[in-house]
Every structure is written in C-alpha cells, then in structure tokens.
Amino acid sequence: MSFDARAVVRRIGVLAVFLLSVVTLLFFLLQLTGDPAEVMVGDSGTPEQLEQVRKQYGFDRPLAEQYVRYLVNLAQFDFGVSFANDQPAFSLVMDRVGPTLLLTFLSIIATLAIAVPLGAWLGARPDAPERIAGGIAVYIAQGVPGFVAGLLMIQLFAVHLRWLPSIGHEGVATWILPTLTLASFLAPKLTRVVAANVTEAMREDYIRTARASGAGPSGLLWRHALPNALLGATALVGAQFAFLISGAVITEVIFAWPGLGWLLVKATTTLDFPVIQAAVFVIAVLVFAVNTLTDVLFRFIDPRLRTKGI
Amino acid sequence: MTTAFGLLPRLGILRRSNRPGIQLAVGGSLLLFIFILALLHRQLAAYDPLAGDILTRLKPLLTPGHLLGTDQLGRDILSRLLFGFPWSLGIALAATLIAMIVGTVAGLWAAWVPGWIRTFINRSADTIIAFPGLVIAICVIAVIGRGFWPLALTLGVLTWPFFARVVYAEALGLLQREYVLAAELFGVQGWRILIRHVLPGLRPTLMVMLAFHFADMLIAESALSFLGLGAPIQAPTWGNMLAESRQYLFLAPWMMLAPGGVIVLVVVTLNLLGDGIAKLSRDKARAVE
Numbered sequence: 004m005s006f007d008a009r010a011v012v013r014r015i016g017v018l019a020v021f022l023l024s025v026v027t028l029l030f031f032l033l034q035l036t037g038d039p040a041e042v043m044v045g046d047s048g049t050p051e052q053l054e055q056v057r058k059q060y061g062f063d064r065p066l067a068e069q070y071v072r073y074l075v076n077l078a079q080f081d082f083g084v085s086f087a088n089d090q091p092a093f094s095l096v097m098d099r100v101g102p103t104l105l106l107t108f109l110s111i112i113a114t115l116a117i118a119v120p121l122g123a124w125l126g127a128r129p130d131a132p133e134r135i136a137g138g139i140a141v142y143i144a145q146g147v148p149g150f151v152a153g154l155l156m157i158q159l160f161a162v163h164l165r166w167l168p169s170i171g172h173e174g175v176a177t178w179i180l181p182t183l184t185l186a187s188f189l190a191p192k193l194t195r196v197v198a199a200n201v202t203e204a205m206r207e208d209y210i211r212t213a214r215a216s217g218a219g220p221s222g223l224l225w226r227h228a229l230p231n232a233l234l235g236a237t238a239l240v241g242a243q244f245a246f247l248i249s250g251a252v253i254t255e256v257i258f259a260w261p262g263l264g265w266l267l268v269k270a271t272t273t274l275d276f277p278v279i280q281a282a283v284f285v286i287a288v289l290v291f292a293v294n295t296l297t298d299v300l301f302r303f304i305d306p307r308l309r310t311k312g313i
Numbered sequence: 314m315t316t317a318f319g320l321l322p323r324l325g326i327l328r329r330s331n332r333p334g335i336q337l338a339v340g341g342s343l344l345l346f347i348f349i350l351a352l353l354h355r356q357l358a359a360y361d362p363l364a365g366d367i368l369t370r371l372k373p374l375l376t377p378g379h380l381l382g383t384d385q386l387g388r389d390i391l392s393r394l395l396f397g398f399p400w401s402l403g404i405a406l407a408a409t410l411i412a413m414i415v416g417t418v419a420g421l422w423a424a425w426v427p428g429w430i431r432t433f434i435n436r437s438a439d440t441i442i443a444f445p446g447l448v449i450a451i452c453v454i455a456v457i458g459r460g461f462w463p464l465a466l467t468l469g470v471l472t473w474p475f476f477a478r479v480v481y482a483e484a485l486g487l488l489q490r491e492y493v494l495a496a497e498l499f500g501v502q503g504w505r506i507l508i509r510h511v512l513p514g515l516r517p518t519l520m521v522m523l524a525f526h527f528a529d530m531l532i533a534e535s536a537l538s539f540l541g542l543g544a545p546i547q548a549p550t551w552g553n554m555l556a557e558s559r560q561y562l563f564l565a566p567w568m569m570l571a572p573g574g575v576i577v578l579v580v581v582t583l584n585l586l587g588d589g590i591a592k593l594s595r596d597k598a599r600a601v602e
Contacts, residue, residue, distance in 0.1 A: 021440055028449070032456045146581035148532045150539055151573040154559065158566050169562070249447035253536055257559070267448065268540055271455035279452055286448055294443060 018291050025287045029280050030073055034066070042274045043086055077284070083277035087270075092277035096266065096285050102172060103262035104289075107251055109178060110185035111240060117190045119233065122197025126232070127224045129202050138198070145191035150253045153184035157257075170259040181258040188250035189243055196239055200232030207231075234305060241297030245290050333592035340585030347579060351398035358392035362549040371565045381571045384554075385561055393549040394571050400550040402579070404465050405531040411469025412526060413519065416476025421507050423477065424484035435481065438474030446471045447536060454542040464543055468533055476522060480515060487514045517594035524587035528580045535576055551576050 036042050040056040048056075057063045060083075061072060076082070082092040125134050125141070147155075160180060161169035171177045204210065205228050213227045252264030259265065263282055270278035350357065359378075365386030369376075372383040381390040423434040453467045484507075487493060493510050501509075537543035538552025539559075546553065551572040558568035 020436070021443065024440055025444065029452065032452060035456050142584070143577070143581055146528070146577050146584055147573075148535060148576060148580070150536060151555065151569075151576060154555065154562065154569050154573065157562055158569070162563055162566060245443060245445045248445040249536075252445075252447055252451070253540065256540055264448075268451060268542075271451055271542065274455060279455075283448060283452060286445065290443060290445065 014295060018288075021291060022284070022287055025283060026074070026077055026280070027070075029276075029283060030070055033276050033280075036274065038062075039276070042276065077280075082281040082284070085270075085278050086275045087273060087278070092275075092281040095278060096263065096281040099261060099263045099266045099282075100285060100289070102260060103248075103251055103255070103264065105178075106181055106185060106254065106260060106262060107244075107247055109182040110188075110247070110251075113182050113186035114190045114193055114240065117186065118193035118197055119229075119236070122194040122236070123201050123224060123229050123232070125194070126198030126201030127205065127220075127228070129198065138195075141191050141194050141198075144187075145195065147187070147191075149184060149188035149250050150257060152187035153180070153254060153257045156180055156183055156187075172259070172261050177258075181254050181260050184257065185247065185250050185254045189240065189247065193236055193239060197232055197236045200235050201228050204228040204232045237304075238297075238301065241294070241301070244293045244297070248286060248290060333589045333596065336585045336589035337593065340582050340589055343578065343582040344586060347398075347402075347582060350395065351402055354395040354398050358389075358395040360389035360392040362388065362393040362396035363547060364388065371561065373565070374567045374570070382565070382567045384557060384568055385565070390554070390568065390571050393554060394551070394575060396549045397551045397554065397572070397575070400461070400544055400548055401531060401534060401552070401576075404461055404468075404534045404544065404550070405527055407461075407465035408468035408472070408530040408534070409523060409527045411465065412472040412530075413476050413523060415469065416473035416478075417480050417512075417515070417519070419473060420477040420480025421484050421511065423481045424488060424511075425503060425507060434477065438477045438481075441471065441474045442478070447533065450533070450537060451540065451542055454537060459543060459545050461544065464534060464537065468530055472526065472530070472533075475526065476519075479518060479522060483515055483518055484511050487511045490514075517590065517597075521587050521591045521594070524583045524590065528583035528587075531576065531579055531583075535572075 033039050033042075038053075040053050040060070040062050041048070043056050043060070044052050061069055064072075080093050082096075084090060085092050085095055121137075121141070125137050128134060129138065144152075157169045157180060160167045167180055168177050169180065201224070205223070207228075210223060210227055213223055218227065248264075251262065252268065254260065255262045255265040256268050263286060267279065267282040267286075269275075270282065365388045366383075367387055369379065369383050369387040371385060371387075372379050374380070374382045376382055379389050379391070381394065383389055384393070419434050419438070423431045450467050450471055453471075454463060457463045457467075488511065493506060496506050496510055534543060534550070535552035535555065538550050539556045541556060543552050544550040554572035555569055558565070558572070561568050
C-alpha cells in the first residue's frame with residue numbers, strides 16, 4: 004500500500020475542521036444558557052459568588068477573547084474542572100472511554116455473529132417458505148428501536164427467566180444484555196444486507212462456474228458467495244460507527260454502564276459544561292479515528308479502492 | 314438507477330418474493346389506521362391522559378375499564394397512548410419536514426452553483442453526518458430546554474444533510490438532462506429551472522426519503538424523551554411512557570408494551586411504504602428504459 008503524505012495532511016485538515024466545528028458549537032451553546040456563571044453557581048448562588056466565578060473563568064471578558072482562550076485551553080486538553088466534584092473534566096471522561104469501547108467492540112462482534120449466518124441462510128434461497136417467514140421477522144425486527152429491544156430483553160432474561168442481571172458492569176454476566184441491546188441497533192439491518200448480497204452473489208457467473216466444477220450447495224454458499232457478500236456488509240458496520248455511538252449512549256443509560264454516554268447524559272442534567280465539552284470532544288476524536296481506520300482497512304481488503312486518495 | 318444509493322441497506326431480501334404492490338397495500342392500510350387513531354384520539358380516549366387516580370395504580374393489562382392497564386400514577390395507558398399520537402407523530406413529522414426543506418434547498422443550491430458554495434454545503438453535510446447526531450441533540454436540548462418545537466427544530470436542523478446529500482447527487486444528474494439544457498437555452502431563469510424542471514424529477518426519491526426519515530425521527534424523538542431530554546415531562550409521548558415504564562420493569566412489566574408496540578407499528582408501516590415506493594419507482598424507471 005503506497006503511503007501518500009499529501010493525503011495524510013488532508014486527513015488531518017479534515018479532523019481539524021471537524022473538531023473546530025464541534026467545539027465552536029459547544030462554546031455557543033454555553034453562551035445560549037444566558038449566563039454561564041449562573042449555570043455554574045446554581046440557584047443558591049449569592050451575587051458575590053457570581054461575580055467571583057465570572058472573574059475566575061473570564062466570563063466578564065469580551066466574547067472573542069473568551070473564545071480564543073477556550074480554544075487555547077482545549078488544545079492543551081484543559082477543559083476545566085467538573086462543576087459536580089471539582090475533578091478535571093478531561094480525566095473524568097478518559098476514565099469512561101474504556102467501557103464504551105468495550106461495549107461497542109462486543110456488540111460489533113455480536114452483530115456480525117448474528118447477522119452473517121442468519122443473512123446467509125435467508126439469502127441463499129430467499130423463496131423457501133420458512134425463509135420468507137424469517138425475512139418478515141427480520142423486517143419487523145428492523146422496526147424495533149434499540150432501546151425498546153433492550154427493555155424487552157430485560158423483561159425476558161432478567162425479570163421473567165432471572166438468568167441475567169439487568170444493570171451494572173461487574174463480571175461477564177452483566178455484559179451480555181448491554182451487548183445484545185446495542186447489537187440490536189444494527190443486526191437486523193445488517194442481516195438484510197447480507198441476505199440481499201448473498202442472493203445477488205448466487206446469481207453471478209463465478210457461482211455458476213463453481214457449481215459446474217462440482218462445488219456442493221454449502222460450499223457454494225460459504226466459500227464462494229458469502230465472502231463477496233461480506234465486503235459490502237462490513238462496510239456498513241464501519242460506516243455506522245457514529246450511529247453505534249448514539250446507540251451506546253442509550254444502552255449505557257439503560258444498564259447503568261459506566262461509559263462516556265452515561266457520563267454525558269448525567270452531565271447534561273446538571274449542565275456540567277466542562278464534562279459535556281470534554282465528552283463530546285473525545286467522542287468526536289473517537290468517531291474520526293474509527294472512520295479513518297475503516298477507510299484504511301478497506302483499502303487493504305479491497306484493492307479496487309486503492310487508486311482513490313484517502 | 315439513481316434512487317438507490319443512501320437507501321441501499323434498506324432494500325432487502327423481500328425483493329423477489331414480494332412485489333411492491335403488497336408492501337404498499339399493507340403499509341397504506343396501516344397508515345390509514347394510524348391516521349384515524351391520530352385524528353380521533355380525543356374521541357377514542359376514555360380518560361384524561363394526565364389525570365391520575367391513586368386507587369387504580371399499576372393495574373395490569375385487560376383490567377375492566379383499562380384495556381392496557383394503568384401506570385404508576387393510575388393514569389389510563391390506552392388514553393395516554395392515544396394522546397401520544399399528535400405528540401410523537403407531530404414532533405417526528407415537523408422534524409422531517411424541516412430536514413426535507415432545508416436539505417432540498419441546500420442540495421439544489423449545491424448542485425446549481427459550482428465552486429466554494431458547493432464545497433461548503435457538501436463539507437458541512439459530511440461533517441454533520443459523520444457525528445453521532447444523538448450526542449449533539451442531547452447537548453442542545455439540555456441547554457434550550459424540552460418541548461415540542463425545541464425537539465422538532467433540533468432534530469430537523471441536525472438531519473438536513475441526509476436529504477441534501479441525496480438531492481445534490483440526483484439534481485446533478487437531472488441538470489444534465491436534455492429538457493433541462495433546452496430550458497437553459499431558452500433563457501429560463503435558474504430558480505425556475507430548479508423548481509419547474511428539476512424538483513419534479515426528485516419527487517420519487519423525496520417520497521421514499523420522507524417515509525424513512527419520518528421513521529428515524531420518530532425513533533430519535535422517543536430516544537430523547539426516553540433519556541429525559543425530549544418532550545415536556547408530563548406530555549404523554551411514547552418516549553416518555555417508555556422512560557416511566559423503565560422504573561417499573563419488575564412491578565409493572567406491561568407498561569412498556571403499549572408504547573413500545575405502537576412505535577414498532579409506525580416504524581414498520583413507514584418502512585413498508587418507503588420500500589414499496591422505492592420499488593415502484595424503480596420498476597417504472599426500468600419500464601421506461
């Protein structure tokens with residue numbers, strides 16, 4: 004794979020614009036609250052306290068100066084301290100990155116483990132009656148929002164059958180329901196894509212050639228049709244990472260999973276702006292990193308893409 | 314074939330075994346049913362959706378007088394569900410229309426004017442799409458407050474790029490058609506060409522996107538309400554009902570069934586319509602060729 008320095012520079016440029024627009028939006032959101040000092044002090048604050056906070060955080064300075072100072076601090080990963088407990092917002096947020104990445108990673112594995120075999124089975128002979136029924140079930144499952152699926156699974160596995168704990172983050176047993184919940188955001192859609200791709204692939208010339216050279220039906224499906232069908236399917240997972248992060252926010256709140264999303268939602272209820280800003284910043288970097296990684300990975304998997312710049 | 318790109322993942326395995334007619338018929342009748350419920354919610358609801366009764370707290374399904382049970386304040390779940398129609402569907406529809414109008418204007422503009430305007434619009438769209446929309450929506454709603462319009466505006470403004478991208482790509486193709494070039498040669502003004510000659514060509518795509526986006530917005534609205542950042546806390550939206558049911562998963566498991574079920578019903582209906590229209594317009598395009 005050739006290494007194109009110009010393309011790398013352009014990528015970094017895109018990242019800079021991306022981050023700048025996100026942090027600028029957050030800066031003006033804070034201004035939209037009316038008086039940031041009031042948000043920080045809360046309803047119980049005295050006028051003296053307000054004045055002190057304004058001075059301390061520079062809210063009495065002109066807006067342009069505040070904005071520049073905000074950007075300079077951000078460039079040093081200094082987001083200020085959490086209003087809630089005076090800890091540095093950035094390190095609070097970084098502590099939560101691990102659990103969120105664990106959850107998304109597990110759920111991508113689960114999504115693939117469900118969608119690929121199921122999709123291959125449905126797509127291999129789409130006109131068989133039991134597979135039409137399966138297709139309709141997947142179609143309806145696609146209409147079930149992830150958080151509804153999560154609540155249903157808690158009902159079934161935690162309340163009814165009492166097999167699994169419903170909340171928490173201790174031990175592998177507590178990982179199962181959150182993983183399946185987040186997987187439910189993408190698995191039905193992916194199943195349908197795999198199935199459609201397999202159906203399509205089964206009609207290709209190379210399948211006919213393989214059949215003519217004596218490949219059995221299962222060999223045709225798993226060795227010849229599926230690998231080609233998977234390319235588009237994996238691209239879908241990569242492209243949907245941002246969507247998956249949105250899903251992770253909801254999943255973390257449902258299961259009290261100590262990740263970025265739960266922290267962010269808690270921070271918004273108290274308008275804890277340093278934490279909100281740090282969390283959104285880190286999520287932006289994460290999404291960008293994964294998108295770039297997926298692009299590079301696909302160039303590696305599919306040589307046809309290599310001629311286009313990064 | 315230009316209608317498919319963003320929607321490819323949605324087109325699926327029912328393709329061969331199911332003609333568009335079946336999907337449109339099922340989707341259309343469900344939509345009619347939903348529309349009637351939304352229109353007659355006031356007449357159909359037996360109780361005030363906001364009035365609780367401490368004596369009838371947490372009654373299960375099929376309790377006489379409370380078909381779908383009651384919630385933690387003794388409010389009738391069926392009545393709340395019915396009054397949720399204008400709330401949940403209203404927010405989702407308003408958000409969809411805002412996204413569609415802004416996105417269509419932006420996409421047409423980008424297709425018509427090459428140069429920095431096109432670059433700016435397309436880059437903005439890419440940036441917004443690359444980011445988890447829910448994360449930004451959470452922050453915005455936390456600051457500007459809950460409510461019908463804050464929610465509809467936030468969701469609409471955050472999702473216009475999905476329309477802009479598709480409209481841009483299709484309009485670019487339509488602008489190359491002979492009848493558009495002819496209009497240009499006749500000296501028809503730019504905006505007239507876009508409205509009279511390009512926009513009609515976009516109609517099938519926009520209808521498909523309208524259905525899918527409406528479904529996405531309904532899910533987004535419910536998700537935000539579910540997180541406590543959506544409709545006002547008292548409002549009987551389906552997301553709020555789900556959020557309340559979460560506290561009573563063990564005590565009153567039926568509380569989540571009605572709002573969860575109706576969301577699924579609406580989303581499946583919209584998906585059927587979207588898929589049906591997409592296939593219909595594809596068949597038509599094929600017939601023309």
